[in-house]
Amino acid sequence: MTKKAFVPIMLQHFSLMNTSKRIFLVFLTLVALWCAGILLAPLLKSAGLSASSILYSFYSSICHQIDGRSLHLAGHKLGVCARCASLYLGFFLALLIYPFLRTLQMKQVPGRLWLFIGVAPMIVDVLLNITGLHASTIATRTVSGLFFGALLPFYLVPPLLEAVAQVIDRLPSRGGLTYARKTEQV
Amino acid sequence: MHEKPNKFRVALISGAVIGVVSAIPGLNLLNCCCCAGVWLGGMLAMYLYRQEFTEGMPPLESSDALLLGLMAGVVGAFVSTFLSVAILVVFGPVEAEFLRSLFEKGLERLAEEGTMPSDMVDQFRDQLEGAVRDSARVSSILGNLFIELIVYPIFAILGALLGYALFRPKTPLQPTPAQ
Numbered sequence: 001m002t003k004k005a006f007v008p009i010m011l012q013h014f015s016l017m018n019t020s021k022r023i024f025l026v027f028l029t030l031v032a033l034w035c036a037g038i039l040l041a042p043l044l045k046s047a048g049l050s051a052s053s054i055l056y057s058f059y060s061s062i063c064h065q066i067d068g069r070s071l072h073l074a075g076h077k078l079g080v081c082a083r084c085a086s087l088y089l090g091f092f093l094a095l096l097i098y099p100f101l102r103t104l105q106m107k108q109v110p111g112r113l114w115l116f117i118g119v120a121p122m123i124v125d126v127l128l129n130i131t132g133l134h135a136s137t138i139a140t141r142t143v144s145g146l147f148f149g150a151l152l153p154f155y156l157v158p159p160l161l162e163a164v165a166q167v168i169d170r171l172p173s174r175g176g177l178t179y180a181r182k183t184e185q186v
Numbered sequence: 187m188h189e190k191p192n193k194f195r196v197a198l199i200s201g202a203v204i205g206v207v208s209a210i211p212g213l214n215l216l217n218c219c220c221c222a223g224v225w226l227g228g229m230l231a232m233y234l235y236r237q238e239f240t241e242g243m244p245p246l247e248s249s250d251a252l253l254l255g256l257m258a259g260v261v262g263a264f265v266s267t268f269l270s271v272a273i274l275v276v277f278g279p280v281e282a283e284f285l286r287s288l289f290e291k292g293l294e295r296l297a298e299e300g301t302m303p304s305d306m307v308d309q310f311r312d313q314l315e316g317a318v319r320d321s322a323r324v325s326s327i328l329g330n331l332f333i334e335l336i337v338y339p340i341f342a343i344l345g346a347l348l349g350y351a352l353f354r355p356k357t358p359l360q361p362t363p364a365q
Contacts, residue, residue, distance in 0.1 A: 163248035
């Protein structure tokens with residue numbers, strides 16, 4: 001397949017997908033870009049490209065980026081610390097397998113208990129570190145971050161797909177109406 | 187049929203909370219963990235908005251969470267920038283100084299252990315000095331506002347959606363409309 005033919009075919013496939021699949025694919029792409037930026041920062045730095053400083057500066061607003069608390073790639077720290085990086089990567093990996101575990105039409109989210117179970121290792125790790133009972137390591141930060149990150153899509157994807165679908169449905173180009181007006185008409 | 191409650195008031199309150207959490211030195215360390223402060227602000231927005239619903243109103247929807255998170259994030263970015271500038275004017279670059287002292291300790295330890303060559307330590311020190319000086323520049327403040335206007339709405343939306351998933355009424359939802 002030539003490069004020229006690839007884009008129209010992909011666009012055609014995209015337009016044939018239902019709303020949920022399209023929204024999910026866009027969300028997955030955005031998360032992939034976010035994670036790619038985290039991994040690209042050290043790679044660009046090792047290549048001596050100044051674009052890395054833009055990426056580091058962007059991610060600095062959401063993470064302390066302390067070298068000793070970060071995972072390294074090509075000799076340089078990632079765009080965010082180990083905990084954040086593993087959380088985002090866990091989120092991305094879970095998002096990749098999400099359609100194989102649940103249908104995109106499924107609107108139910110798991111119970112609150114699972115969210116507390118998911119966040120508990122991270123909170124315990126932070127609290128043990130603050131109280132000085134056990135110093136958190138790169139391994140504990142990475143594992144607890146991955147665990148929590150991998151759980152989040154199961155809570156975020158259903159309301160996100162539903163919300164974006166509702167917004168699209170109400171766009172003026174689709175004859176959008178507010179809920180109240182719709183019910184009045186019925 | 188009543189209209190839904192106004193989102194603007196809730197977005198202002200939760201945006202103010204996001205701004206305060208993000209601007210107060212020390213408290214803003216909460217945002218060092220994947221913008222946790224902004225996530226919580228989004229969740230707070232959803233919680234407060236849900237409290238405003240009364241009988242006869244249209245049901246709370248996930249698109250409300252999306253819009254509320256977006257609004258709270260934008261308000262939060264502006265409030266955070268405004269408070270940061272106010273703190274900078276009144277107290278000077280306390281946050282940058284605090285971070286410098288934090289990094290200084292790490293650098294000293296690395297230099298003592300010999301894990302980092304001394305010339306590299308000096309280079310890092312110069313960069314830290316530069317960061318403290320730059321923190322008061324208008325371009326730096328505007329640059330931060332620009333980044334916050336991108337990042338805060340994203341995380342506030344995620345927080346609000348998570349809040350919606352946790353606080354929503356237990357009535358069955360309509361399936362997402364297929365094309």
